[in-house]
Amino acid sequence: MRSKVGIFFLITMLFASCDSSSDFDAYVALPKSSWNKKNTIQFTFPINDSIGKKNLFINLRNSKDYAYSNLFLITQMNFPDGQVIIDTLEYDMADVTGKFLGQGFSDIKENKLFYKENITFPATGEYTFKVRQAMRKNGAVEGIEELEGITHVGFRIEKIK
Template sequence: MFFIVTFLFISCDKKRVFDEYLPILNQKWSKHNTLQFAFTATDTLQKHNLFINVRNNKDYPFSNLFIIAQMSFPDGNVITDTLEYDMADGAGRFLGEGTLDIKDNKLFYKEKIIFPAKGTYTFKVRQSMRKNGNVDGIEELDGLTHVGFRIEKTE
C-alpha cells in the first residue's frame, strides 16, 4: 500500500523537475547560513519556472522576507538577486498554505527560463533581513523551519 501511495503522489506532480528542502537548525536562520542546492539540467529547450519554498511557523516576526539568491551556471557565470517577498497580509495573517501554525510559501524566483547549457547548476540562498533604520542584518531570523528550491516545467 505504501508503494502505491508513493507512486500516486509522485506521478501527480508531472511538472516537477527538482524539489528539495533543507531544515533550518533550531528554526533560526543565521545570516551566515547560506543554503545550497545543486541540480543537473539536461534539457536546453524546455522553459522552466523556479521557486523558492519557505516554511514558517507562528514565531516568524515580520510581514516580509528579504533574501539574496545566487544561481551559478556550468560555465562559471553567476547571477545574484536581492528579493523581497510578502509573508503576511495587511491584517498580519500569514500567507501560504497550511495550518494556523505552519505555512508553506511557494515564491516565484524566475519565470519561463531556459537553461542555456547542460550540466550542474548551483542555487544558493541566504536571508538578508534587517530592522528599519539598522545597518546590521538580523543575526538569527526566528520562525523559519525549512527552505527549499523547486524547478517545474512550464506548459
C-alpha cells in the same frame, strides 16, 4: 495505529512521486527553526534540457514565530560555464492584517515564491542555487543574526506545459 501511519506515509509518497511537472524539488530543514544570516542554503541540480521553459521557485515553511510581514533574500545562481547571477529579492509573508500568506492549516505555512518565471537554461550541466536571508530591522545597519520562525528552505524547478 502503526498500520494507519504506514498507510498514510505510503499514500503521501505516492502523491509526491506523481508530480510530473517537477524537474527538481528539495528542502533543507533549519536547525531550531532559525535561519542564521551566515547560513547560505545550497542546492545543486542537473539540467538536461536547454530548450524547455521552466519556472523556478523558492519554497519556505514558516511558523507562527516568524515576526515579520516580509522577507529579504539574496540568491546566487552558478552556471556550468562559471557565470554567476546574484539577485536581492523581497517577498510578502503576511497580508495587511498580519495574517500569514501561504498554504497550511496548522501553525506552519508553506510559501511557494516565484524566483524566475518562464526561463530556459542556456546550457546543460550542473547548476548551483544558493540563498541566504538578508533581513534587518528598520534603521539598522547590521542584519538580523538569527531569523526565527523559518523552519525549511526549498528550491523547485517546474516544467511549463
